[in-house]
Amino acid sequence: MSQPPATPYGPPHDSPTPPQQPGQPQQGVGWTPPQQGFPPAQPGQPYGDPSLPAGPPPAKKSKVGKILLIVLSVVLVLCLGGVAAIWFTIKDDVGEVVDATKTRVTAPATLAGRPKNTDPQLQSAADLMVTEMKSTVQGESSTVGAFYGDPAKQDLIMIAAVSGLLSDPKKELDAFVTGLSTELAVTNMASVEPGPLGGEARCGDGKAEGLALGVCVWADRGSEGMVVMYFKSAEQAKAEFVTIRGQVEQRS
Template sequence: MSQPPSNPYPGSYPPPHQQPGGYQPPQQPQYGGGYPPAPQQQPQYGGYPESGQPGQQYGGYPESGQPGQPGQQYGGYVETGQPGYGAPAPLPPKKKSSVGKILLIVLAVVLVLCVGGGVAVWFAAKDEVGEVVQATKTRLVEPTTLAGRPKVSEPDLQTAATQMKSEIAKDVPNATSTVGAFYGDPAKKDLVMIAGASGVIADPQKEMADAVTEITPELGAKEFKTVDAGPLGGDAKCGDGKAQDVPVAVCLWADKGSLGMVVVYFKSAAEIQQEFVTMRGEIEKRD
């Protein structure tokens, strides 16, 4: 009697329990990417590499790493959910707000203006009754717009303005009025800060000199030059400075009834001298 053929599936096809072309049933993935090695002594078909060589990968992939070591990663990504394999991509640096930088400088300048150099000392000389009367009629206001610029609605700057007025009121208890506000549009590099107080000042020139002395190192200003004070009179000076590498123009005025400061960011003192007179006229009022 003839014996049945040893291979009941003649031809190039493998038995049903094997996969054509050397492909193996899916197994659990190993760390480090790539396919798992083929089992020992598995017959191969179609010219694929001989089985029994652990770590051999298909389709040109590199060998997987040694046991206990991470495999090679592709494209710089690390498999999620596998702690300890590869270095995670660094997070992008947190953007610093330019408004926040300006805020810190503004507060520092205002504190110097209010506290330093005896600026907070307000009194009336007895032999200058006429000037005292005129000084008591002087007040400072925060206009709705300043030289065409609207008040800034940005919350951080509004908070800074409130703190400015609070500090001025605390350090100048005899002040009849105080101002602290921001105008313009920071996104368009158009930002103006005002700060000041009204009250009777016996020696405006001394107050101006003291204020300039205290402010100069804070802003890195080289020189404050005397400028036209405008129709309201008194003394006025302007200088250039920097706030965290942002150029600023600073102008101050002092008279018998008020001391104030205008800071224009992204401008030079030469650019704002004429506009300073306009802005002061909108801030300082006399009854």
């Protein structure tokens, strides 16, 4: 029996679908060709290009907030401790009185090789220290509060000082140290070489807001001040104290 001729239009509608060849995509209802661009997601993998980052890297936490809290503690020391005492005219040693009246404290452009820090928050904190000293200390001739260095490099110094006539520098320093022990947990305050400007000086280890502090203070007949080295020890602060004090305290 002869076979019917092959139709040029393909198999009739009721003919079975030819078997799928290996490597060919499934045809039929709901099938769409693959899209160009991003590759299809794999099981367990989010959609999108896996080579692209999921989002911006997390920002590093700034230490400025902790530093500002420490400044507030220092302000309490300056206002309630030795610096808040009354300043008296000294009559027992004319030479010392003359030197004391010529003493001024200042913020140099650089401090022991470190540039002045102009961060707005730190500058505001420094201005607060100066304002509090001026409102509390009687008879001051000059005041200073400033920051130097870079906290991101764990190299930051804060200075706070006032000049005027002190009747009893040792007594003033004792009160100052007591305040530091309370507010900044400064311990092991030991006498150190005050340098050519004389008077008395001490350095100790402090810790506040989880930060290590190297703290040095001084008092003479014409000024009283402190140096706080963040992220440092008392030994490290002691090594630079005389240099730093000599750049902050000036006598004309």
